[in-house]
Amino acid sequence: MNFVFDLDGTICFNGQPISEKLLNALERLVDQEGHKVIFASARSIRDLLPVLHERFHKYPMIGGNGSMVANHGNIISTVNFQHDTLKEIIQLIDTYHVSYLIDSDWNYSYTGSDTHPIFNSLDPQKRAKNVPLDQLQSFIKILMLTSSNMKEVEEKLKKMEIVVHTHRGEGVLDISPKGIDKWSGLQQLGIKEGEYIAFGNDINDISMFQHALHSVMIGENLQLSPFASENVILSEDVENIIVEKLEELGTMYRTNIDNRSTV
Known part of the structure; x- marks a missing residue:
């Protein structure tokens, strides 16, 4: 089994x-x-x-x-986000001043604070690199950590063809590609x-x-x-x-x- x-x-x-x-x-x-x-x-x-x-x-x-x-x-x-969907998500990030963790297949882009709970579990053994968003080779998973209006961000995300999990206790939006x-x-x-x-x-x-x-x-x-x-x-x-x-x-x-x- x-x-x-x-x-x-x-x-x-x-x-x-x-x-x-x-x-x-x-x-x-x-x-x-x-x-x-x-x-x-x-x-x-x-x-x-x-x-x-x-x-x-x-x-x-x-x-x-x-x-x-x-x-x-x-x-x-x-599995990566589709290009058009990713473009919409990045626009939301810019508009609503979202801090995030975005994972590629190995490297990542992180803009959250070093006091956020996710930071302690983020690559503690330094196996990868934290790179600017435009240097990521692929976009596999997105965590939205803080925002100027997370409620509006969540409402807009749920209209897209993606998978959104809301972690209420942490105030984090966990986003995966469609069907994943x-x-x-x-x-x-x-x-x-x-x-x-x-x-x-x-x-x-x-x-x-x-x-x-x-x-x-x-x-x-x-x-x-x-x-x-x-x-x-x-x-x-x-x-x-x-x-x-x-x-x-x-x-x-x-x-x-x-x-x-x-x-």
Whole structure:
């Protein structure tokens, strides 16, 4: 069985790398239970790597909410904004004085402050370069951080043929090309509907929850909740609870596979 994990707020907390306790549990899924582990994040592939121990760097990864996909340590797929759409977005950025993080396939352009929460997770290992907007080779994912009128920006974006996720707690608009989400990223890896277990915590996990065989929501999210098979409440003991859930589901779905193979 495939096990698909969002990172931030799901198995990665407070901007820190995934704990060794959870990494060991993921390895047991693979080495002892025979399952496959996939990471699916809003982060770019570049910013996924620092929160994962290097022994996981060749695992399948979906970055930018599906706009980039990597496997065996190589980026195998990227999706860019269409030229006309990108032109409209850049016009909004200029008109409404938007600060942003725009990702290319590796480098990025960042105009936010060094006190913004996103800054701490932005290329901490200096794997890439922060370049001016006109020097980006491609435009894969856009985060709008602040604006003179974010409400108007959001209204105009939602009239475009793009995917917009609104992170209310952070006041951030998360923008991907049309038709791009975590489920589209999974399809790029050859994963089919009902062939995976999904773990997530936010609205950008809805698409992968919708097509999962079983889905586990970490914490509370009213928009994601209708698509979750079950819920793990955030607490001081959340990592131990997740480890127990992985052991339970790993055994359950290994048993199901074993039973089917004997028919």
